[in-house]
Amino acid sequence: MNTSRRSFLKVVGLSAFALSSGMASLAGTAGAAGAQIAPGRYERGAKALTAKRWAMVIDTRQFHSPEDYEALIEACHKVHNVPHIPGNQNIKWFWLDKYDRVFPDDMNAHINTKTRQAEYPLLCNHCSNPPCVRVCPTQATYKMEDGIVAMDYHRCIGCRFCMAGCPYGARSFNFVDPRKYLSDPVPNPAFPTRMIGVVEKCTFCAERLAEGKMPACVEASGGKVLFGDLEDPNSTVRQALAANYSIRRKPNLGTQPGVYYLI
Amino acid sequence: MLEKLFTGPKSYYVWLLFLLCVIAGCGLVYLDQLQNGLGITGMNRDVSWGLYISQFTYFVGVAASAVMLVLPAYFHHYKKFKRMIIFGEFMAVAAVVMCALFIVVDLGQPQRMLNVMLHPTPNSVMFYDMIVLVGYLCLNIIIGWVTLEAERLDVEPPKWVKPLIYLSVLWAFSIHTVTAFLYAGIPGRHYWLTAIMAARFLSSAFCSGPAILLLLLFLVRRLTGFDPGRDAIRTLSTIIVYAMCVNVFFYLLEIFTAFYSQIPGHMEPMLFLFSGHGGHLAWVSYWMWAAVIMAFASLAILIPPQWRTGPLLPLALIMLVAASWIDKGLGLLIGGFTPNMFEAFTPYMPTGKEIAVALGVYAVGALVLSLLWKIALGVKREARHFSD
Numbered sequence: 001m002n003t004s005r006r007s008f009l010k011v012v013g014l015s016a017f018a019l020s021s022g023m024a025s026l027a028g029t030a031g032a033a034g035a036q037i038a039p040g041r042y043e044r045g046a047k048a049l050t051a052k053r054w055a056m057v058i059d060t061r062q063f064h065s066p067e068d069y070e071a072l073i074e075a076c077h078k079v080h081n082v083p084h085i086p087g088n089q090n091i092k093w094f095w096l097d098k099y100d101r102v103f104p105d106d107m108n109a110h111i112n113t114k115t116r117q118a119e120y121p122l123l124c125n126h127c128s129n130p131p132c133v134r135v136c137p138t139q140a141t142y143k144m145e146d147g148i149v150a151m152d153y154h155r156c157i158g159c160r161f162c163m164a165g166c167p168y169g170a171r172s173f174n175f176v177d178p179r180k181y182l183s184d185p186v187p188n189p190a191f192p193t194r195m196i197g198v199v200e201k202c203t204f205c206a207e208r209l210a211e212g213k214m215p216a217c218v219e220a221s222g223g224k225v226l227f228g229d230l231e232d233p234n235s236t237v238r239q240a241l242a243a244n245y246s247i248r249r250k251p252n253l254g255t256q257p258g259v260y261y262l263i
Numbered sequence: 264m265l266e267k268l269f270t271g272p273k274s275y276y277v278w279l280l281f282l283l284c285v286i287a288g289c290g291l292v293y294l295d296q297l298q299n300g301l302g303i304t305g306m307n308r309d310v311s312w313g314l315y316i317s318q319f320t321y322f323v324g325v326a327a328s329a330v331m332l333v334l335p336a337y338f339h340h341y342k343k344f345k346r347m348i349i350f351g352e353f354m355a356v357a358a359v360v361m362c363a364l365f366i367v368v369d370l371g372q373p374q375r376m377l378n379v380m381l382h383p384t385p386n387s388v389m390f391y392d393m394i395v396l397v398g399y400l401c402l403n404i405i406i407g408w409v410t411l412e413a414e415r416l417d418v419e420p421p422k423w424v425k426p427l428i429y430l431s432v433l434w435a436f437s438i439h440t441v442t443a444f445l446y447a448g449i450p451g452r453h454y455w456l457t458a459i460m461a462a463r464f465l466s467s468a469f470c471s472g473p474a475i476l477l478l479l480l481f482l483v484r485r486l487t488g489f490d491p492g493r494d495a496i497r498t499l500s501t502i503i504v505y506a507m508c509v510n511v512f513f514y515l516l517e518i519f520t521a522f523y524s525q526i527p528g529h530m531e532p533m534l535f536l537f538s539g540h541g542g543h544l545a546w547v548s549y550w551m552w553a554a555v556i557m558a559f560a561s562l563a564i565l566i567p568p569q570w571r572t573g574p575l576l577p578l579a580l581i582m583l584v585a586a587s588w589i590d591k592g593l594g595l596l597i598g599g600f601t602p603n604m605f606e607a608f609t610p611y612m613p614t615g616k617e618i619a620v621a622l623g624v625y626a627v628g629a630l631v632l633s634l635l636w637k638i639a640l641g642v643k644r645e646a647r648h649f650s651d
Contacts, residue, residue, distance in 0.1 A: 131450055163308075250451065
């Protein structure tokens with residue numbers, strides 16, 4: 001028996017042993033964990049912010065230039081490790097565009113210059129009736145009980161049906177490896193970076209709400225973006241909507257967007 | 264019957280070798296895509312589906328078109344189709360294999376594709392699309408194989424296969440209807456949001472699929488001497504003409520609704536497809552106009568009976584296939600995504616690598632078709648069902 005064959009057999013034997021003992025211990029932990037948590041039932045932390053239906057009101061009247069939005073965009077992208085990828089295979093969670101792009105159904109050639117030239121923020125609308133959730137073949141995108149449309153990056157197969165389905169262009173696909181475009185260490189190690197080949201979008205900061213924090217863009221806006229429970233008549237968003245004229249993007253499609261704009 | 268695969272002239276083996284080389288070469292490009300992501304394609308954030316999904320859509324139609332042989336043969340007892348029906352069924356098998364592969368190459372995370380079955384989602388049309396395609400593949404393999412075996416043994420096919428054949432007729436309509444629903448149920452994509460989408464898909468499938476079948480059978484006739492039969496060819500070309508007329512008519516209906524209603528969202532995709540944007544023709548505009556010319560030219564040849572049966576038939580069929588391919592294999596997807604959700608224009612053009620991967624899938628389809636047809640031809644020759 002030559003050395004290489006002997007060492008090979010050694011490795012095989014050791015691996016077989018390690019594998020079988022590993023399996024046994026794995027089964028043990030799984031059993032213990034199963035005893036503690038009933039499958040599919042999780043409790044919110046004591047500090048978590050809760051709502052029946054989260055919604056956002058953006059007071060665009062208080063933003064006077066695109067630069068005013070910069071802090072919001074930066075906060076969002078930093079918290080969620082959103083990479084900056086050049087070209088049109090890019091990732092967007094929170095971005096700006098002109099009035100006719102944001103509200104293309106509201107066509108008026110003589111609308112005042114200020115409205116026409118201003119830039120408006122775009123993000124996922126977290127619709128009450130989201131087409132992306134309807135079309136997803138794996139439930140990788142789903143609606144949570146508080147109205148947030150969430151994503152499971154580990155279940156997404158990257159078919160991009162949700163991108164075809166979303167009427168707001170709110171979804172981005174990782175055409176290339178996003179980690180190559182992030183700093184090392186990543187801006188926020190507590191939030192997962194995404195892998196290549198999955199779809200992602202704004203999460204309404206569900207992970208921050210769970211810790212009792214307001215969404216990053218809301219926090220960075222200094223009160224110019226409101227966030228609250230649409231079902232609660234006393235919430236800040238309901239009061240703002242009651243007192244001001246507001247519009248939503250493409251309301252005629254019946255998706256019931258959860259992002260309102262005060263113009 | 265598998266032994267039929269191992270006898271054949273040298274040219275048969277050269278052809279198989281050629282296909283294997285193409286598959287291997289294009290497979291390397293696909294490995295590149297697996298490694299570096301769909302970034303190697305021309306798709307982007309605004310045009311998130313491209314050549315792969317459009318080819319998938321086109322070949323679902325080719326698969327469904329087998330029904331144009333099965334329906335007259337089994338519902339109307341049109342005996343003249345019996346000799347070539349197996350070629351339609353086996354072409355459907357190859358087409359469904361291509362459809363499945365086009366979906367796989369389009370996925371960002373293909374190793375997770377079984378999630379569609381692990382987490383069945385009845386509200387997603389893609390879930391039903393998977394079911395109907397897998398079902399149709401099984402139906403055609405079983406029906407094709409059993410009827411061919413019966414032909415080889417010179418006996419009637421077993422009785423239990425009859426219900427499957429009737430089921431396959433309904434099933435063929437379902438696969439293309441469900442594929443149309445992938446598009447027609449999406450809010451905000453103006454070009455797709457039309458109730459006539461499924462009907463358009465079926466009419467375009469029922470002219471282009473049989474046209475491809477006839478063209479391939481003409482080639483087989485030249486190579487092997489197998490004759491589908493004069494009457495069968497005549498009847499099938501009549502079916503093709505009717506389907507193509509309906510197909511063109513349906514497209515004109517779309518144009519009427521868009522341009523008489525004058526609703527910008529409905530007009531813009533068509534304006535883009537045919538006249539481009541900002542005073543410049545898009546590359547796809549040249550293709551669309553070529554499709555228009557070829558569609559009407561093919562009808563001009565196919566409608567008069569004396570031309571339809573004459574030597575111009577193959578030319579007309581080639582033009583018909585090209586026109587329907589441009590409409591469904593290019594225009595459908597590009598028009599659906601342009602203008603984009605912001606009513607802006609993001610260009611899309613497939614890259615060389617994207618085209619190579621698609622060609623690889625085509626080659627797999629050709630390989631499956633060649634092997635299945637080789638078996639069928641071997642059985643036909645043995646059973647002396649080769650010509651009149």
